[in-house]
Amino acid sequence: MEAANGRCASCGEPLPDSSSTCASCGADVHRVARPTKGVFLILILLLMVGFVITGTIARGFEARQQQLAERWFARGNRDLQQGAPVQAVDEFQTALAYARDNDAFRLRLALALMQAGREDEARVHLVNLWEARPGDANVNLQLARVMARLGHSQDAIRYYHGAIYGVWDAESLAKRQAARFELARYLLSTRQANAAESELIALADETPSAPQEQIQLADMLMEAGDPWRALGTYLRVPKGQHDAVANLGAARAAFAMSRLGDARQYAREALRIDPKLTEASSIEAESDSLLKADPLAGNLSTRDRAERAMAAYGAASERAKACAGVSSDSTVQQLFEAQQSQFKGLSAPGLQQNPDLLQEAVQWVYRVEKATAGPCGAPTGLDATLLTLARMKGTS
Helix, strand or coil: CECECCECCCCCCECCCCCCECCCCCCECECCCCCCHHHHHHHHHHHHHHHHHHHHHHHHHHHHHHHHHHHHHHHHHHHHHCCCHHHHHHHHHHHHHHCCCCHHHHHHHHHHHHHCCCHHHHHHHHHHHHHHCCCEHHHHHHHHHHHHHHCCHHHHHHHHHHHHHCECCCCHHHHHHHHHHHHHHHHHHCCCHHHHHHHHHHHHHHCCCCHHHHHHHHHHHHHCCCHHHHHHHHHHCCCCCCHHHHHHHHHHHHHHCCCHHHHHHHHHHHHHHCCCCHHHHHHHHHHHHHHHHCCCCCCCCHHHHHHHHHHHHHHHHHHHHHHHHHCCCHHHHHHHHHHHHHCCCCCHHHHHHCHHHHHHHHHHHHHHHHHHHCCCCCCCHHHHHHHHHHHHCCCC
16 A cells, blocks of 8 residues: 555555654555756756757757748849849749748848739739738839739839838938939829829929939920920029920920020030030921011011011912812812902901001911811921921911
8 A cells, every 4th residue: 555645545644754654544555766966957957968969959940941042032133133033033032931921031022023024923922922011112013013014004103102201221212313203204104194294293392302203304394295384494404404305395395385586595505515416406406497487576677577578478379279270179279269259359468557467367377287287298498397386376
């Protein structure tokens, strides 16, 4: 019989320390040896050693996993930079298999998928990243690019705005401006000129500091149909190595606004800096030609105005007569008949004495040049100059 806690198992009375027989009932007692403190310490040490070994093994496994992930990630980056996105996709996927929660790896995989033409797969990864971090500007930018490629215009615009107003790691102002530039280019490419103009105006308010960016902004404002703001932007470009390009842009904008004197001046300044600018030479020549032919130009004497009007009238008369002889266009015929009834015997002295008649004659000239351009072919010489003037002045 075994003793429990120093008492007899039969009668429960205390047992003497050295006896194997119960003094109360005479039953034989077998004492159970109690574990000593040393045994407990050994067990604890063994447990601790086991934990250390297990932890070391686990950390070694994790370190090996991380090493493999980084190695495949490096390979993917190398192939992506070398223009091999298909191989990079496989390598980034392998890296993610070893580090499934690494957002940087997932983002690079999405970029590789985009370059490999697998936009739908890239979108899945980017949407997962966006759902976890909707304020991440870079994720928004990549999503915008994917949506633009897939033709989802409204989604692309939304994500571009997410990039513009999102959180960047560093250089946030420069990256926001770059994202807005990219959005404006996308809007121009999809013929959303008004929306593009709004983004460009916002950029103009932020005033990009680099001359190249200001010239880029002005060029895009021209493309969006806003030469007035474009001109102001060209003129704000800091003086330096971009002076010729800025002056050429200013000449282009001024010409689009029919400010021919300014266009000629800016073109001449651009040519002074860089005589090889053929566009500046063309703008200067055309502006000069238009200024010299315009009967309604400012600062003309009454005599000069009348002489210019008669020269224009003579060219348009010949043009109307020739076109009416070969074309049945009703507008051309009506203008030819109007000449015979309204302007018969027209002369420079008569125009000097009658400014209203001069205005009527000039408007008739402009209508003739515009009406004959279609049915009788593109004009040349003075007729071509007068047609440009007619279009600039918006004559109906």
